[in-house]
Amino acid sequence: MRILLTGSSGWLGRFLAPMLRGAGHQVVGLDVAPGVDTNVLGSVADRALVERVFAEHGVEAVIHAGGLHKPDIVRYPAQTFVDVNVAGTLNLLECAKAAGHDRFVFTSTTSLMISQAIRDEAGESAVWLDEASGPIAPRNIYGVTKLAAEGLCRIAWAEQGLATIVLRTGRFFPEDDDTHATPSGENLKANELLHRRLTVEDAARAHLVALERAPAIGHGVFVISAPTPFARADCAALKQDAAAVIARAFPDAPALYAARGWTLPASIGRVYDSSLAERVLGFRCATDFAAVLAALRAGAPLPFAHDPFYVSPKETLG
Template identity: 25%
Template sequence: MSILVTGSAGLIGEALIESLLVENVSVIGFDKKTQTKKSATHNFVHVEGDLTDINTLKSIFNEHSIESIIHAGGISHPFIGDQDPKLTLNTNILGTMNIFELAKEYSIKKVIYISSGGVYHRNDDLSQQEKDILRPPSIYGVSKLTGEHLGHVYSQKGYFDFIALRFPFIYGPQRKMPDPIKDVIEKVVHGEKLIRMNGKEESLEFIYIKDAIRGIQLALNSQAIKDDVFNIGVGYTSTMEEIAHAVQMSFPKVTIEFTDQSSGYIAQRPLDCSKAETKLNFRANYTLEKGIKEYSQLYLSSCIE
């Protein structure tokens, strides 16, 4: 039996596949981007294609015996939703429906859906809880929430077990989409001594990739959960100034200054992760400082190589 990982060439997909292969799990990766890094691994097969291409997807199920799906594929950044709403909705809603329809047709046991904290609107509470009334403030958030609703419908009809995981910004090596941590680390590693950042007091929640992968695997290995949604985060937000301080702890010779401009991101409350701690035994291990330090070292070593 194999696990299908969509979005296999992305930040989550790459790290997740690496972790699964260490456990000697057979993995089928699906992504619209070419993936050559693990092509020599006998337990890994990469299929190139688009989530909206049902025929290519169906060929995977015909050729491989798949037990579970981790659906991490799709448009994964709120800015793209504003720039290209049609692409975002087609990929994240129609593409997700294709995955669920094939999971139903081929009697897949479990589907893990990678959702986002972008489904929440900003409120006056201390944190965002899974039981909150949801009014996403972006097209991207709407697309991710729609995927959650679709998954619950399929699960409630008994087609497969379904778990949605809502993540904040995930940072770490191999991230391709922009985020404030990635942007500043890239500039530091490429030799910039004076870096300007925006949104000094603006805050977002960030989780290091290793914590995110552990949350996914805990959900994948859970036996009793049939249809549920969990916040997987660190439970607190960090300001851009705190990010700058953490980067300077690893690179003390770098100067970071702030402009008067906004970062452009929608500020949100931290995710309440108590439900994941109780039902999945999940708690983040990486602080912002620890995660940025490791990320910086790995990024630096990859550039040297």
């Protein structure tokens, strides 16, 4: 198929575009910043541009991975989030339906599931989060606009029959966390593979599976994160003494971490459950916390990307 990939110059796009071509698809990349996989420069908020891309490139399916993200809150006004994340998604959905498409994949975020109360982690137990969790109360404009875009995908299926798969991805950015300096970036990413992170390669693979499975599923919302070793019954213990829970599941983790100068998390406040994606979508992340420990035992490279100097291509344009 000829796939329109938005966000083709971004972190996910640079991994997803080659995977799509490897699966036999042609990729039409759309982004506001130039990149090796970007054919068209422009914004999804520009309806005329989106219509022209569909007409000139014979687009047959859409993976909508572009948009503004949480770190962009300090750089762009709320209206720009609405224009890009909401109106831009609507532009793509309406053009896809007009073109007679039978599938649409949307990159959403687990961030929209995190209310201020969940973020504050004031409870006595970790919060177990899956697709049924709610009520959903996003804490910022990023989450609000992503949730609105998810709603547009849902009604595109309900009212127009366009199969839409929404992937609420956990963290896979390569740069350091913009709100936490301790522990170190690599240490934090390793810890997060226990409960809220995945690799960018797994994120890209999830989109390929969603593209294939969309017509059979119709509409679905799926949390995409590395499989957690925890169970709901662990939530209280995870909040009180996460390191002890981890050591029971992975007895050599404390020693492996100590040898590298890392620390296990003392407390975990939330856990993403991606089991629905495995059962219904047929997707499971290949890289998990056990892979981190295997790399530490072998003295091998860590199985995830870490680049503290990464800057989004759209920001390098000034």
